Amino acid sequence: MANVGNLVIKLLKKTPEKRLTARQLAVQIIHDNEAAFATKRANPRFESDAEFTQQIVREISASVSNILKKDSNIHTIDNPKPRLFYWSNKPLSQDEEPSLTSSQSINKESLSEQDLYPLLIEYLHVEQQLYSLRIDE
Numbered sequence: 001m002a003n004v005g006n007l008v009i010k011l012l013k014k015t016p017e018k019r020l021t022a023r024q025l026a027v028q029i030i031h032d033n034e035a036a037f038a039t040k041r042a043n044p045r046f047e048s049d050a051e052f053t054q055q056i057v058r059e060i061s062a063s064v065s066n067i068l069k070k071d072s073n074i075h076t077i078d079n080p081k082p083r084l085f086y087w088s089n090k091p092l093s094q095d096e097e098p099s100l101t102s103s104q105s106i107n108k109e110s111l112s113e114q115d116l117y118p119l120l121i122e123y124l125h126v127e128q129q130l131y132s133l134r135i136d137e
Contacts, residue, residue: 004063005067007033011032012074016086016088017087019086022061025060029056067085073087081127121134
């Protein structure tokens with residue numbers, strides 16, 4: 001079986017400028033290389049195709065740094081989540097920046113500590129699934 005990182009690079013080169021998540025990459029790689037993954041898929045620990053796909057997603061996510069080292073034309077966008085992978089000939093500085101969320105576009109110098117609490121509470125809720133409350137002193 002070929003290295004998942006090499007398969008990701010190969011797929012991204014075939015689809016330049018198309019931004020794909022790790023799950024989309026995994027599904028396409030599995031579909032394009034069914035014979036190569038047949039032995040791994042036959043492992044009894046994978047009870048369903050969804051579990052097998054999730055394993056490939058994990059392998060892609062674990063090898064991000066190696067993928068980026070192997071080909072300088074592969075770029076990632078980490079925020080907003082999920083991480084997007086794409087291949088581009090343009091230098092990174094010329095690529096369009098991902099759109100900023102409302103909380104990122106606020107001028108950070110003008111915020112007081114009290115202004116930051118709602119942003120922290122929102123972040124904890126969205127990113128960490130935590131419900132936070134501020135205690136008044």
